[in-house]
Amino acid sequence: MSADTTRWSAQVEVLLRSGIADPQGATIERALPALGFAGVDGVRTGKSFRFDLTAVDEASALAQATEVADRLLANPVIEESTVVVVPATDA
Amino acid sequence: MATRVGVVLFPGTNCEHDAIEAVERLGAEAELVWHGATTASGYDALILPGGFAHGDYLRPGAIARFSPVMGAVAEFAASGGPVVGICNGFQVLTEAGLLPGALQKNRGLRFLCTTVLLRVETGATALTEGVAVGTEVAIPINHFEGNYTCDAETLARLRDEDRVVLRYVDNPNGSVDDIAGVCNEGRNVVGLMPHPERACDPLLGSEDGIVLLAALLRSASSAVGV
Known part of the structure; x- marks a missing residue:
């Protein structure tokens, strides 16, 4: 493995917890039939974050990114997050 | 000696002078x-x-929540000092974990700027000390994210422990159980979405905010260990 593997790219998706009303998602869903999309449902809105970090291995990178998501990016009272890390690619 | 009130100023806070004016008119010193x-x-x-x-x-x-002052606010609260978060201040206190629950976007996705009727639900908190349960006050709201939410377990605790401080008479924003304000276990930390500091002069359409802020100053003068 190259030295690049010590840099990781994290992708965090934050969505409202199921059961928490998502008025933006509901509004988008109601607008879709006007565009001709029938039968689209389950629209949820959320936020997406990208950042790079240094870690010795994937497990450690995932642990760090998950902590960032849990402590700052998502409010666990109403939101849940999904975290993915991949080796960073040089620009 | 006059009661001394600290009004916390974050970058982007914009109601600090209203708060200072309101408590100074009640005889407190504020900074x-x-x-x-x-x-x-x-x-x-x-x-x-x-x-x-x-x-x-x-x-x-x-x-x-990560501003340095929040450590001091948490310490002050832990020592029993009265802390009140109004609107954005309420949101800060929930994010900081000093109050339960969270404020999400209003039902209907409307920014709300109007005067609403609130019912005082307990007379034993830093903001309602000595106020009769059932007292109704007309106080303005001015928010987009004021829809109080919490899980069922937290809601049951808030009810059982009499920690719902204020309820909307006519729920404007979808808040669970019509909640407009809650307190912590110690009852010295209170958060509410409505703005009592904007209802302290007849010129503003209501003086009912004085009921709450006067109660805060009473709590402040009787708080121990601060």
């Missing part, structure tokens, strides 16, 4: 406490006023 301060000693009460702390980036209160 601003910058968010970079690491101590809040010397005050009898703290107010976290409304606005858009740190631009409300990420979520209202999400960044403010």
